[in-house]
Amino acid sequence: xxxxxxxxxxxxxxxxxxxxxxxxxxxxxxxxxxxxxxxxxxxxxxxxxxxxxxxxxxxxxxxxxxxxxxxxxxxxxxxxxxxxxxxxxxxxxxxxxxxxxxxxxxxxxxxxxxxxxxxxxxxxxxxxxxxxxxxxxxxxxxxxxxxxxxxxxxxxxxxxxxxxxxxxxxxxxxxxxxxxxxxxxxxxxxxxxxxxxxxxxxxxxxxxxxxxxxxxxxxxxxxxxxxxxxxxxxxxxxxxxxxxxxxxxxxxxxxxxxxxxxxxxxxxxxxxxxxxxxxxxxxxxxxxxxxxxxxxxxxxxxxxxxxxxxxxxxxxxxxxxxxxxxxxxxxxxxxxxxxxxxxxxxxxxxxxxxxxxxxxxxxxxxxxxxxxxxxxxxxxxxxxxxxxxxxxxxxxxxxxxxxxxxxxxxxxxxxxxxxxxxxxxxxxxxxxxxxxxxxxxxxxxxxx
Amino acid sequence: xxxxxxxxxxxxxxxxxxxxxxxxxxxxxxxxxxxxxxxxxxxxxxxxxxxxxxxxxxxxxxxxxxxxxxxxxxxxxxxxxxxxxxxxxxxxxxxxxxxxxxxxxxxxxxxxxxxxxxxxxxxxxxxxxxxxxxxxxxxxxxxxxxxxxxxxxxxxxxxxxxxxxxxxxxxxxxxxxxxxxxxxxxxxxxxxxxxxxxxxxxxxxxxxxxxxxxxxxxxxxxxxxxxxxxxxxxxxxxxxxxxxxxxxxxxxxxxxxxxxxxxxxxxxxxxxxxxxxxxxxxxxxxxxxxxxxxxxxxxxxxxxxxxxxxxxxxxxxxxxxxxxxxxxxxxxxxxxxxxxxxxxxxxxxxxxxxxxxxxxxxxxxxxxxxxxxxxxxxxxxxxxxxxxxxxxxxxxxxxxxxxxxxxxxxxxxxxxxxxxxxxxxxxxxxxxxxxxxxxxxxxxxxxx
Numbered sequence: 001x002x003x004x005x006x007x008x009x010x011x012x013x014x015x016x017x018x019x020x021x022x023x024x025x026x027x028x029x030x031x032x033x034x035x036x037x038x039x040x041x042x043x044x045x046x047x048x049x050x051x052x053x054x055x056x057x058x059x060x061x062x063x064x065x066x067x068x069x070x071x072x073x074x075x076x077x078x079x080x081x082x083x084x085x086x087x088x089x090x091x092x093x094x095x096x097x098x099x100x101x102x103x104x105x106x107x108x109x110x111x112x113x114x115x116x117x118x119x120x121x122x123x124x125x126x127x128x129x130x131x132x133x134x135x136x137x138x139x140x141x142x143x144x145x146x147x148x149x150x151x152x153x154x155x156x157x158x159x160x161x162x163x164x165x166x167x168x169x170x171x172x173x174x175x176x177x178x179x180x181x182x183x184x185x186x187x188x189x190x191x192x193x194x195x196x197x198x199x200x201x202x203x204x205x206x207x208x209x210x211x212x213x214x215x216x217x218x219x220x221x222x223x224x225x226x227x228x229x230x231x232x233x234x235x236x237x238x239x240x241x242x243x244x245x246x247x248x249x250x251x252x253x254x255x256x257x258x259x260x261x262x263x264x265x266x267x268x269x270x271x272x273x274x275x276x277x278x279x280x281x282x283x284x285x286x287x288x289x290x291x292x293x294x295x296x297x298x299x300x301x302x303x304x305x306x307x308x309x310x311x312x313x314x315x316x317x318x319x320x321x322x323x324x325x326x327x328x329x330x331x332x333x334x335x336x337x338x339x340x341x342x343x344x345x346x347x348x349x350x351x352x353x354x355x356x357x358x359x360x361x362x363x364x365x366x367x368x369x370x371x372x373x374x375x376x377x378x379x380x381x382x383x384x385x386x387x388x389x390x391x392x393x394x395x396x397x398x399x400x401x402x403x404x405x406x407x408x409x410x411x412x413x414x415x416x417x418x419x420x421x422x423x424x425x426x427x428x429x430x431x432x433x434x435x436x437x438x439x440x441x442x443x444x445x446x447x448x
Numbered sequence: 449x450x451x452x453x454x455x456x457x458x459x460x461x462x463x464x465x466x467x468x469x470x471x472x473x474x475x476x477x478x479x480x481x482x483x484x485x486x487x488x489x490x491x492x493x494x495x496x497x498x499x500x501x502x503x504x505x506x507x508x509x510x511x512x513x514x515x516x517x518x519x520x521x522x523x524x525x526x527x528x529x530x531x532x533x534x535x536x537x538x539x540x541x542x543x544x545x546x547x548x549x550x551x552x553x554x555x556x557x558x559x560x561x562x563x564x565x566x567x568x569x570x571x572x573x574x575x576x577x578x579x580x581x582x583x584x585x586x587x588x589x590x591x592x593x594x595x596x597x598x599x600x601x602x603x604x605x606x607x608x609x610x611x612x613x614x615x616x617x618x619x620x621x622x623x624x625x626x627x628x629x630x631x632x633x634x635x636x637x638x639x640x641x642x643x644x645x646x647x648x649x650x651x652x653x654x655x656x657x658x659x660x661x662x663x664x665x666x667x668x669x670x671x672x673x674x675x676x677x678x679x680x681x682x683x684x685x686x687x688x689x690x691x692x693x694x695x696x697x698x699x700x701x702x703x704x705x706x707x708x709x710x711x712x713x714x715x716x717x718x719x720x721x722x723x724x725x726x727x728x729x730x731x732x733x734x735x736x737x738x739x740x741x742x743x744x745x746x747x748x749x750x751x752x753x754x755x756x757x758x759x760x761x762x763x764x765x766x767x768x769x770x771x772x773x774x775x776x777x778x779x780x781x782x783x784x785x786x787x788x789x790x791x792x793x794x795x796x797x798x799x800x801x802x803x804x805x806x807x808x809x810x811x812x813x814x815x816x817x818x819x820x821x822x823x824x825x826x827x828x829x830x831x832x833x834x835x836x837x838x839x840x841x842x843x844x845x846x847x848x849x850x851x852x853x854x855x856x857x858x859x860x861x862x863x864x865x866x867x868x869x870x871x872x873x874x875x876x877x878x879x880x881x882x883x884x885x886x887x888x889x890x891x892x893x894x895x896x
Contacts, residue, residue: 025668027667027668031789035789035792035795059667148633148634151630151633151634152634164629181629181630181633182599182629184633185596185599185629185632185633186596186599186600217689217692218689218692218693218696219475219507220473220475221689223671223688223689240671240688240689240692241665241666241669241671241688243692244665244666244688244691244692244695245666247692247695247696247699248666248695248699248785251695251696251699251700251703252699252781252785254703255699255702255703255777255781256777256778256781259770259773259774259777260770260774261774261777261778265778266778266781266782266787267778267779267782267787267788267792267796267799268782268787269778270799271799271802271803271806274799274803275803275806275807278771278774278803278807279807279810279811281770281774282767282770282771282774282807282810282811283811283814285766285767285770286763286767286811286814286815288766289762289763289766289767290763290818292762292763292766293759293760293762293763294759296758296759296761296762297756297759300755300756300758300759301755303751303755303758304752304755307748307749307751307752307755307758308745308748309758310744310748310751310755310757310758310761311741311742311744311745311748312741313744313758313761313762314737314740314741314744314761314762314765314874314878315734315737315738315740315741317762318733318736318737318740318870318874319730319733319734319737322707322708322729322730322733322867323726323730325707325866326707326708326709326726326729326730329703329704329707329709330704330709330713330714330715330717331715333700333703333704333714334714334715334716337696337700339714339715339716340715341479341483344483344715347483348715351715351718351719351722354719355719355722355723355726358719358723359723359726359727359730362727362730363727363730363731363734366731366734367734370738418773419770422766426762426766430762
């Protein structure tokens with residue numbers, strides 16, 4: 001709790017501001033500069049040491065990172081890359097142009113270049129794609145005191161959160177066990193590592209899906225998980241801060257995909273990219289909206305006769321859509337969190353049937369009575385009531401069946417599910433309501 | 449990678465199944481039993497030692513936890529509570545009836561009861577409410593070798609992830625610094641703790657909001673954060689697995705609240721509770737749907753004359769709603785992740801204005817042309833086009849302005865925001881479209 005320096009007004013030409021800025025935490029520097037022009041960002045980064053610059057870059061929005069990696073001097077970049085974890089470097093390099101990538105790789109020390117090239121081969125959202133390769137491993141034949149001596153030489157590696165565990169490998173690099181740092185503190189110095197290590201290590205494959213890994217961390221409360229290849233060789237570790245990033249990514253993705261977004265948009269996404277990413281989904285939605293419109297068109301003559309029906313269209317569709325989206329949101333989220341067992345689907349469908357009937361009755365009665373008294377016609381009331389109840393029950397079922405169906409087809413249960421849902425509720429709702437109306441009104445005509 | 453025992457078919461009366469079950473990881477046991485009746489769950493838990501039972505209970509859905517804590521023998525419960533971290537106990541006890549709470553507290557050892565009573569005083573979603581009070585602290589006057597001796601007596605406490613740091617306090621329990629375990633490994637035994645500890649410790653107040661803490665972990669990559677009271681006394685720690693839980697909770701809350709859900713529902717929520725929680729929001733939505741209906745009612749005579757207009761109502765409202773929800777989802781999520789700086793709102797509004805105009809033109813032209821050719825009437829095409837463009841621009845702006853406005857009013861930016869948004873897009877869309885139609889069609893009548 002030392003002196004706090006007052007923050008001067010943001011002004012890139014003010015040397016006082018720059019002086020203040022470079023003393024801040026990398027995350028806070030990134031927040032200050034992320035909306036500035038690339039040329040200005042580069043000028044500010046030029047005043048920072050490589051170690052700080054690397055941390056600042058990692059906190060900037062993806063499109064700024066890419067622009068920097070495309071435009072900064074390669075010699076500076078290789079210095080910055082030397083300060084980053086291999087997984088972060090691979091993420092960044094995975095996004096830039098091929099020529100640029102080649103130029104940068106040429107400048108890197110051969111072992112580092114090889115490591116990064118290895119990482120670039122893994123899919124972005126697998127354990128291989130998110131792991132860091134900086135990991136402490138020791139042979140099982142060392143004694144405790146030899147291990148401590150060896151670790152002293154790796155103090156650098158021990159800087160980070162992930163390295164509270166020391167992995168034990170055999171002569172073929174295969175993972176055999178794990179030591180906690182406290183085992184080193186409290187064990188007799190002459191004991192062998194193989195005698196005190198924990199042999200049951202839960203490791204994940206380099207090809208494991210990131211969502212699965214996040215679930216493992218959550219359920220088993222692991223702080224770190226080792227990653228092995230097909231030959232059980234230790235290749236890296238995934239740490240809890242990687243997992244936090246995954247969890248946020250996956251939650252954002254689910255929210256966005258449900259309503260027809262790429263899953264990767266943020267308020268930082270440039271407008272051009274935003275248009276490109278959203279427009280295709282808007283066209284998909286348009287197609288489904290035309291389906292709803294077509295149902296209305298089928299009953300144009302009924303509406304021409306009783307225009308009051310048009311008043312209830314948005315009410316019936318709106319309530320169905322809202323009730324269905326409630327269910328959909330819960331189911332999509334529960335699927336993402338792994339909260340639904342394979343044999344649990346039937347009981348959820350049953351529950352939503354009950355909830356749909358009850359909520360449908362509660363809403364249907366109110367709307368029906370209002371319709372009845374407004375136009376003084378009980379037929380209209382009954383039509384509205386019946387259509388509302390049935391649409392809300394159908395909406396609830398659609399909210400369960402759509403994500404379960406997508407999952408069974410091995411498609412992301414979130415994908416455009418809200419668009420599909422409102423299509424169902426619009427089409428079914430309009431068809432029921434206008435169909436009942438056409439039928440009933442031929443028998444019991446309204447006062448026109 | 450030992451032998452794997454094959455999983456027998458689930459059957460609660462099968463002794464073989466029970467035998468298999470009790471050898472599983474607590475999380476997996478919870479998954480197997482969570483849908484069984486309470487009486488059966490209790491029978492199975494009866495076969496497990498306290499330490500395992502406590503972990504299983506923590507993995508069960510909240511309503512099952514509460515039922516267990518209300519119904520299990522108090523003597524057994526006090527044994528189970530002894531195996532839990534204080535923060536988990538406080539969470540559980542915060543949900544049960546007052547009489548039951550009193551009975552359980554009587555059975556606990558006095559120091560533990562006092563600690564839990566202290567935790568129960570904090571708001572659930574503050575640092576005080578989520579921290580665990582099990583924390584290792586040592587006086588700054590110890591030497592390294594004295595510290596190692598002291599820690600040996602606390603091996604139990606060092607079991608868990610959170611305890612890779614050792615906090616250093618003065619004679620008044622005030623936090624003075626922190627030691628990493630590696631400092632103990634590599635430092636000379638006669639050095640004093642105060643000479644090697646890190647003095648700059650970022651601590652949070654017991655009253656800090658959980659969302660803020662999650663943001664700190666994310667931005668600064670902390671593995672653990674110490675929690676202090678108003679006198680800077682060390683009271684506990686928040687660990688990364690607490691933060692993962694918070695992040696999932698907050699993401700779920702945002703997704704749910706946008707569309708009118710409590711923020712706490714899951715597929716495990718019983719149907720009664722689900723109806724109670726969803727119905728009030730459905731009534732709110734109904735009110736807004738009636739507003740949209742009222743706009744249509746204003747133009748009933750126009751629709752009676754040109755029923756084709758009713759066909760385009762769901763198309764214009766649907767596109768506006770979808771485009772607006774796209775923007776809303778991005779903004780709500782970015783606000784939750786702390787990605788929008790205070791001075792960043794203007795540029796986001798501007799961007800969405802541009803995107804809204806472009807997407808509006810792209811969709812409006814298609815719909816306008818279809819309307820024109822379908823009815824062979826260019827007036828209808830122009831009306832549809834103009835209403836669509838304006839509604840989509842308005843939708844984009846509403847998608848930004850609604851969450852920013854809620855935030856300015858110190859209301860959760862997610863709260864019912866999707867309901868508000870579709871109200872705006874329905875009301876504005878219908879009014880523009882039917883208003884233009886009423887105006888234009890008096891001048892250029894359609895073929896009826």
